[in-house]
Structure formats: structure tokens, C-alpha cells
Amino acid sequence: METTSRKTLRWQLATVLEVRDEAPKVRTFRLGLDGPATHLPGQYYVLRLTAEDGYTAQRSYSVASAPHGRPEIELTVERLDDGEVSEFLHDVVVPGDVLEVRGPVGGWFAWDGAGPALLVGGGSGQVPLAAMLRHARALGRPELVRMVLSVRTPRGLYYGDELRGPEVHPVFTKVAPEGSRRPAGRLRLDDVAPLVRGGETAFVCGSPAFADAAAALLTEAGLPPAAIRIEQFGPTGA
Amino acid sequence: MPPVTRGFVGRRKRDPRLPPGQYDVGDQWPVLTAEPAPNLDTARWTFRIDGLVDHSVEWNWDEIRALPRERWDGDIHCVTTWTKFGMTWDGIPLDALLEAAGPLPEARYVVAHSHTGYTTNLPLADITGGRAWLAFAAASAPERPAPLTREHGGPARLLVPHLYFWKSAKWVAGLRLLADDDPGFWERNGYHDRGDPWAEQRFQGD
Ligand SMILES: Cc1cc2nc3c(=O)[nH]c(=O)nc-3n(C[C@H](O)[C@H](O)[C@H](O)COP(=O)(O)OP(=O)(O)OC[C@H]3O[C@@H](n4cnc5c(N)ncnc54)[C@H](O)[C@@H]3O)c2cc1C
Numbered sequence: 048m049e050t051t052s053r054k055t056l057r058w059q060l061a062t063v064l065e066v067r068d069e070a071p072k073v074r075t076f077r078l079g080l081d082g083p084a085t086h087l088p089g090q091y092y093v094l095r096l097t098a099e100d101g102y103t104a105q106r107s108y109s110v111a112s113a114p115h116g117r118p119e120i121e122l123t124v125e126r127l128d129d130g131e132v133s134e135f136l137h138d139v140v141v142p143g144d145v146l147e148v149r150g151p152v153g154g155w156f157a158w159d160g161a162g163p164a165l166l167v168g169g170g171s172g173q174v175p176l177a178a179m180l181r182h183a184r185a186l187g188r189p190e191l192v193r194m195v196l197s198v199r200t201p202r203g204l205y206y207g208d209e210l211r212g213p214e215v216h217p218v219f220t221k222v223a224p225e226g227s228r229r230p231a232g233r234l235r236l237d238d239v240a241p242l243v244r245g246g247e248t249a250f251v252c253g254s255p256a257f258a259d260a261a262a263a264l265l266t267e268a269g270l271p272p273a274a275i276r277i278e279q280f281g282p283t284g285a
Numbered sequence: 286m287p288p289v290t291r292g293f294v295g296r297r298k299r300d301p302r303l304p305p306g307q308y309d310v311g312d313q314w315p316v317l318t319a320e321p322a323p324n325l326d327t328a329r330w331t332f333r334i335d336g337l338v339d340h341s342v343e344w345n346w347d348e349i350r351a352l353p354r355e356r357w358d359g360d361i362h363c364v365t366t367w368t369k370f371g372m373t374w375d376g377i378p379l380d381a382l383l384e385a386a387g388p389l390p391e392a393r394y395v396v397a398h399s400h401t402g403y404t405t406n407l408p409l410a411d412i413t414g415g416r417a418w419l420a421f422a423a424a425s426a427p428e429r430p431a432p433l434t435r436e437h438g439g440p441a442r443l444l445v446p447h448l449y450f451w452k453s454a455k456w457v458a459g460l461r462l463l464a465d466d467d468p469g470f471w472e473r474n475g476y477h478d479r480g481d482p483w484a485e486q487r488f489q490g491d
């Protein structure tokens with residue numbers, strides 16, 4: 048699948064339309080683009096910052112929003128201590144600022160909504176998976192996706208009430224919500240195995256350690272390795 | 286020059302060994318793959334050089350392990366922005382393997398392909414001249430290199446440390462020499478055809 052076109056790789060100016068808190072140290076930036084958002088859920092944009100003296104820094108951020116035809120995207124960024132770009136985005140950027148972006152990039156870790164998908168995410172790995180869930184709901188096909196999210200505490204779930212519902216199975220690694228039947232702890236085989244139906248593509252996203260462990264569980268649960276797609280980023284996870 | 290971003294000054298102090306946009310991953314060695322790691326049996330493993338060569342050559346595990354090896358010490362850089370300093374690697378210089386096959390004068394590019402079906406393209410000039418190896422072992426210096434685990438591409442992977450590490454194909458099965466550049470797996474998905482970390486060649490068009 049070739050999803051990154053030359054047009055994609057042109058830098059464009061994006062205006063920050065809104066900044067929103069998502070979870071502790073996690074913030075969403077809604078950006079206005081010069082054309083309708085055409086990404087596939089799972090793809091990302093590259094953001095470039097330029098200092099007065101010409102110094103530049105670029106980082107990649109997955110698109111959190113589903114493709115919706117409007118000229119805007121949402122990116123969700125976790126603030127890392129001493130993180131050159133994430134700290135700047137959190138501490139300095141306000142609506143009205145202009146940032147340079149290009150995208151969408153990446154064609155492998157992308158879901159077009161055509162078949163069933165098992166989504167397994169940890170920490171900021173929730174971002175591209177949320178785009179997939181939102182897309183499935185927008186298509187009126189929420190049953191196509193099943194989602195397992197691994198977060199430390201209930202506050203670690205992004206996007207308010209959106210990552211809730213019958214499609215979503217949260218796993219809490221440090222503090223479980225009151226009354227929860229599953230005690231806090233790392234992702235286990237019995238968290239994912241019941242969600243495997245056969246015939247799905249799995250999308251795993253989180254820190255390298257999380258993604259590695261999750262992919263091993265999926266294989267153990269019977270998914271063929273060729274049906275598992277992995278994207279690793281972010282220092283956190285579970 | 287791109288437009289200045291309001292309020293951005295950037296980090297002033299950077300380790301000069303870090304290419305732009307990279308961070309020091311420390312003792313870790315993240316495992317980055319698009320698919321789960323395969324289990325390759327050395328009894329059935331092969332490495333092949335073909336395409337625009339005088340004659341194709343294929344080695345089995347015992348044959349390749351009998352060839353003289355070299356050590357390489359240095360840093361590796363992943364396009365996902367981590368850099369790992371001070372590694373030690375053990376492998377066979379690709380120069381020696383290519384010499385056995387005899388590249389034809391019109392060969393200017395290679396496609397490295399893996400036992401998993403993964404492919405990546407490289408200019409031939411980037412894997413000759415003592416800058417690329419077929420590697421079997423690695424360590425964070427000053428340790429003795431240990432056999433590559435399957436997560437890190439074992440039993441054998443390419444080592445092309447002056448390019449982003451997606452070019453250092455894991456589980457490598459062979460090299461095909463070509464006259465024209467033929468983008469591989471990530472390159473068809475928008476990644477750069479060469480991937481020089483110092484020039485920040487991450488994506489097509491960089
Ligand atoms: C395809 C892709 C998609 C991404 N999507 C998102 C996303 O949706 N949301 C999000 O928040 N981030 C995402 N990232 C990560 C993002 O690109 C940056 O790496 C991150 O924001 C840190 O940048 P920084 O400039 O703040 O930190 P830096 O100044 O680069 O680093 C500061 C310190 O943080 C640590 N650090 C930095 N990056 C990492 C890392 N990747 N893993 C472990 N430690 C690290 C290091 O210790 C470093 O010294 C994505 C990365 C990729 C490759």
C-alpha cells in the first residue's frame with residue numbers, strides 16, 4: 048500500500064486552533080490545515096520547529112482524529128521531562144500560533160476500515176488507535192474494532208469518555224478503579240486472548256518494551272505473526 | 286529557511302555525537318520491527334548475492350561462519366530518534382562477500398532482502414569501502430560481542446552504521462545488485478532512499 052504521496056511530504060503551515068488537556072502531562076493540539084484531512088487512521092504527521100538562528104527540530108506525531116473531510120487534524124502529545132519539542136508544545140504553544148507540519152506519513156501502521164482490527168495500546172500508544180476507533184464509529188461499524196488499552200491509572204485514559212464502551216477494554220497497571228474485578232497489573236494473556244476472533248489485523252502501539260510484550264501475548268493467543276503490526280514510540284507505557 | 290516558530294529556541298547544549306533530532310537512549314537497545322521477530326534455524330539459513338554480478342553466490346551458515354571476521358566500534362542511529370553510543374559489533378565486511386560474487390560495472394544499487402520478506406534499498410557505494418558488514422554479534426562496549434538475539438535480527442543482519450538503522454536489515458537473506466534504485470519496504474512507505482542521519486534524511490524529499 049502506498050499511502051505517502053509526494054504531496055504529503057510538502058511542508059505546510061498549520062494554525063493551532065485549540066489546545067486541550069487530555070491526562071496528566073498529555074495535551075491535544077487541534078491544527079488547521081490547508082486542505083481536508085486525508086490520512087488513514089494510524090498515520091502520523093511530522094512537525095518542525097525553527098529557532099531565530101535557523102536551528103530546527105522535527106518530531107513525528109500520530110494523528111488522533113479520524114479522517115473527516117474537514118481541514119484539520121488533532122495531535123496528542125505527552126510532555127517528556129527535558130523533551131525539546133514536547134516541552135515546547137506544552138509550555139509555549141497557544142491557539143493562534145503557527146506550526147509547520149507535513150504528512151500524512153506511514154502506510155504500514157494504518158487501518159482503512161475494511162476488516163476487523165484488534166487494537167492494543169499503552170501510554171501514548173493510545174493516540175493512533177483512538178483514530179482507528181473513531182473511524183470505525185464514524186463508519187457505523189464499531190464492531191470492527193476491539194481495543195485493549197494499558198494505562199497506569201484511570202486518569203491515564205485519553206479522550207474523556209470516548210475510549211469507553213463495549214469495544215474498549217482498559218487494563219490498569221498501577222491503580223485499578225474502585226470495584227474493578229481485575230486487579231492492577233501488567234497486560235496478561237487472559238486480557239487479550241478472549242478478544243481474538245480470527246481473521247483480524249492487530250495494531251500494537253506503545254513503548255518498545257510494551258509493544259514487544261503485547262506482540263508476544265498476541266502470538267501466544269493464536270494470532271499469526273503476519274497479522275500483527277507494531278509501532279513503537281514514547282518512553283511510557285505499562 | 287523555514288519560518289521561525291514563535292518562542293522556540295531549541296536545546297543549546299547537545300552531545301556532538303548526536304545527529305540532529307536524535308536522543309541518547311543510554312543502556313537500552315530498543316527493539317523496533319514492523320512484525321514480530323521470526324525464529325530462524327541456522328541449519329537452513331542461507332545468504333545469497335545475486336543480480337548484476339559475475340556469478341551468484343550462496344553461503345550456508347557453516348560456510349559464512351568460516352570467513353574472516355572484523356570488529357566495528359561506534360554509534361548507531363534509528364530514524365525513530367534514538368541513538369546508541371559506543372557499540373561493538375562483529376561481522377564479515379560486505380566488501381569480502383561482494384568480491385566473491387564480482388559486481389558488474391553497471392551495478393549501482395542493491396536491495397537487501399530478509400528471510401521475513403522485508404526489503405530495503407541502498408546505493409552500492411554505501412555498502413562498500415569498509416563501511417558495511419554482515420553482523421552476527423553485538424554488545425555495548427567494552428563487552429565482548431554476544432550473538433544477536435532474534436529480536437535484534439539474529440542470527441545475522443546487516444550493519445550499515447553510517448545510515449539510519451532501518452537500512453541495516455534484520456534476518457538478512459541476501460543482496461540483489463541492480464542498475465537502478467528500487468525502493469524497499471519503508472522507502473515505499475515514504476522513508477528516504479538513502480537515510481543519512483547527519484543530513485536528517487528521514488523521508489522522501491528530505
Ligand atoms: C511514528 C511516531 C509517532 C509518534 N506519535 C506520538 C504521539 O502521538 N504522541 C507523542 O507524545 N509522541 C509521539 N511520538 C514520539 C515523538 O515523536 C517524540 O519522540 C516525543 O514527543 C519526544 O520528543 P521531545 O523533543 O519532547 O524529546 P527529546 O528532546 O527528543 O528527548 C528528551 C528525552 O526524552 C527521552 N525520549 C525522547 N524520545 C523518546 C522515545 N521515543 N522513547 C524513549 N525516550 C524518549 C530521552 O531520554 C530524551 O533524552 C511518535 C514517534 C514516532 C516515531
